[in-house]
Amino acid sequence: MYKMDQAACKNWRETPLHLRLEKLEFLEEDDFSKLDALLAYREEADPGEWVVQEDQETDRTYVLLNGWMFRFKTFEDGRRQILNFMLPGDIIGLHSLMLRRADYGAEALTPVHMAVFPSSDLVNSLANAPRLLLALSWIAGQSERLLDEHITRVGRRGAVERMAHLLVELYVRMRRIGAELDEARALPLTQEIMADALGMSHVHANRSFRTLCRDGSVAFVDGRPTIIDVIKLAQRGNFEKTYLEQPEVPDDVERASKVLPGTN
Amino acid sequence: MYKMDQAACKNWRETPLHLRLEKLEFLEEDDFSKLDALLAYREEADPGEWVVQEDQETDRTYVLLNGWMFRFKTFEDGRRQILNFMLPGDIIGLHSLMLRRADYGAEALTPVHMAVFPSSDLVNSLANAPRLLLALSWIAGQSERLLDEHITRVGRRGAVERMAHLLVELYVRMRRIGAELDEARALPLTQEIMADALGMSHVHANRSFRTLCRDGSVAFVDGRPTIIDVIKLAQRGNFEKTYLEQPEVPDDVERASKVLPGTN
């Protein structure tokens, strides 16, 4: 799903973001055409490339079409904390809409394709597409939940549990956007990346990962951390099924949204 | 500032949220009157009272007018992680707009006054007040930055540094919403609350706090953790000045916002 070639997603409505938004029944044809206008311009980046510089002033919003990225913060002394992973269909810098400085960096983890537009464009589209903005706030709400969970993971889970929990989350998110089993199981992560995400040293990340390997829930395949037994991994990580279930849109919101004015 | 009595803030535009939004120059009289309509209904809660139940289905949005609250997650085995602290002017459940279930709880830390409205009301108001929605997304962006910082704090800072950093953040946020020095210095926290926020045991929270006491940067006054020397505390916490500076609204967004349609 997220592997579609560039040509395919450049030409029509096949981006993961589209697929995600199609679940919102109140969106109309008109909203999608406005979205298309926003997503017209595309950029690419290679692994390790910085898309957003830390502390850089920016007014750009990115929609990840293909590949993985992550947001992070670094300290002067070299410490780094990864804030979250961005998968196809995720949006970076929605809030940069109103905040001039990005106090985080964003880096490509794999080769990526992105749609890019200046935040002020969003403001303009927004004027006559309130339903679209609602849809974007839905996306934003989902990623804020992920931040909540990440705080809990880093703050209150032991090292092995923490790693298991993260891997399951990534697996579930990949599956949710339509990735095949094999794609969702083989994660494009190094142990150092996992360590920086989980707030531990890379040495300890290795020990934790090896523990999971001995349990038979994960393994290294072709140089990638790979999930072998999701059930076992989820148990090891105390992963709650309810978390990350496809969020539904409440009926009243659905109803209220349908009467929002369109273009005309 | 956040100590205003209920009568005062019930009758006119003196809530911390109003004061915060007044900094957005593109908002017009009309937007504020729509906001007033949303904020008409008020509720109160006592310390320890749960305002949002974990995993409860909810369609309500809260605007904190007065006092402190926090959001949290708990585990079956009793572990608890505090996700963030809400100060006057903060909004709880903006994203519950589109997500039915709250996967966190929210609890009053002091006696609180809140404005409450059903999320669907927001959708309705939003239809003809795009500027107001922009303003709310500005608020949402700010609190998302706080989550980022909290992840970094919990993931990559040592115990003493972590505590110092949190205390300075709370102090700065209080000052930013207009609290007097004495109000901002005396924090309504117990050591157990700090421990749960910082992802450490309450025993270790005590040891870390005592260390800060010996440094002369904090003390216990009238049963409250109290900041004695902010400068020293900020140094101990590697607190960066740039972080939490009053975010400005980019010029182009400001310009684009001004031409958004008003009521009629």
Next chain:
DNA sequence: CGCAGATTTGAGATCTGTCAAGGGATGTGG
């Protein structure tokens, strides 16, 4: 006074970080 909740301290067990070294895969240039 006596209770409940919060802080404080000590001691030992456990977890995690740091330092150091080695191995394996991949890619490049000679």
Next chain:
DNA sequence: CCACATCCCTTGACAGATCTCAAATCTGCG
């Protein structure tokens, strides 16, 4: 093809940080 560099994974040993358990102290309150 080899030598070499680089990047990542792996392991051991030890130091340091943090947790748990347990008990003592303090404080506000009825």
